[in-house]
Amino acid sequence: MAASKPIYLALPKGRILQEVLPLLEGAGIVPEADFFSEKNRKLTFATNDPGLTIIRVRSFDVATFVAFGAADMGIAGNDVLQEFDYSEIYAPIDLGIGACRLCLAEPEALKETDDPSRWSHIRIATKYPNTARRHFAAKGIQAECIRLSGAIELAPSLGLAERIVDLVSTGSTLKANGLVEVETLSEVTSRLIVNRAAFKTRPHDVGGWVGRFEEAVRDAA
């Protein structure tokens, strides 16, 4: 039997990666040593299993790689999944890591007199324009979104947009910028995601990994 193409697992750079490591261990995945240095520019990494290769990409790109089948599996927050809303992604397991929330926030001074029930149009700076527009449209509010890729919390003080929709974890970034939470759009955790076609055509390989991650999550609980 010819060796089949390895399974590609897309993992996000940055913040979440530290929380992912114990789960990899629990699932029996030992990445090559290079993987543990965020400094090197390598993007693909071998593991102890010749049938599994890791790629390390930005958290927003994990969903895209998996949706198009360039990676078979990945780990992505449901903030990213909501924003792209790819039908090709199946997200079977809540990994219980990367917990935070997607919030609308505004300057403290504005909140004192603000009445969200009277909003008809709001302007928002955000990394999540699709999610924000959809969320507020469902309440009859038109959200004009200015897409930023970072430093969202600067937007209100510089007059880019009065309000922001952004991930909040401890709330210290908001506080440091004189902003307060007004509404939670969604609670966020990271999920194991799978390309639907890969799951159907390689049920043994992909399904096997899903099972092992499931166990790793159970053991970590």
Place this chain on the structure above:
Amino acid sequence: MAASKPIYLALPKGRILQEVLPLLEGAGIVPEADFFSEKNRKLTFATNDPGLTIIRVRSFDVATFVAFGAADMGIAGNDVLQEFDYSEIYAPIDLGIGACRLCLAEPEALKETDDPSRWSHIRIATKYPNTARRHFAAKGIQAECIRLSGAIELAPSLGLAERIVDLVSTGSTLKANGLVEVETLSEVTSRLIVNRAAFKTRPHDVGGWVGRFEEAVRDAA
């Protein structure tokens, strides 16, 4: 006379920043010490001139902050300016830094038999979907673009898209991924950009800085 609002200058994080520093010096701008550490999470920085404040944001966001008047001036590559095509931005000075080019590249093996004059539809992974679509549409080619925020060079080998449109500087990243350049979409350098309204309403302040940057570029040549 009341002190007027400071002028905000938006500078890009990362690669370009090192090349920006001599120009700041030439223009007489001395940022506070914190500015020189990319590690701290501060986003706004005082300078030796109480009338000038620096904000440090992602290169793709510099144009957005300036277009909406949240920053009065900024430094942005014309790759970013083309991609957003904001009418509110005036880009008076080519700073002659950050030189690279926006290229279409594809796997070496594909190029051997490929004939770009016969393309009618191509699939491209890129950070620059608007620019790529526009460029190829003008030649009668439909470019289906998959937006990624990084690791573009992985796309062909993983089957996400056969071709990529990305910034190329030395070409070593392409080479390391078995990719070769097919076409240059544009030559890229960084420009001083200015919010048109700020330039009109504060000609003395904003125009003064434009003049000082102009001199700094001349002196650096």
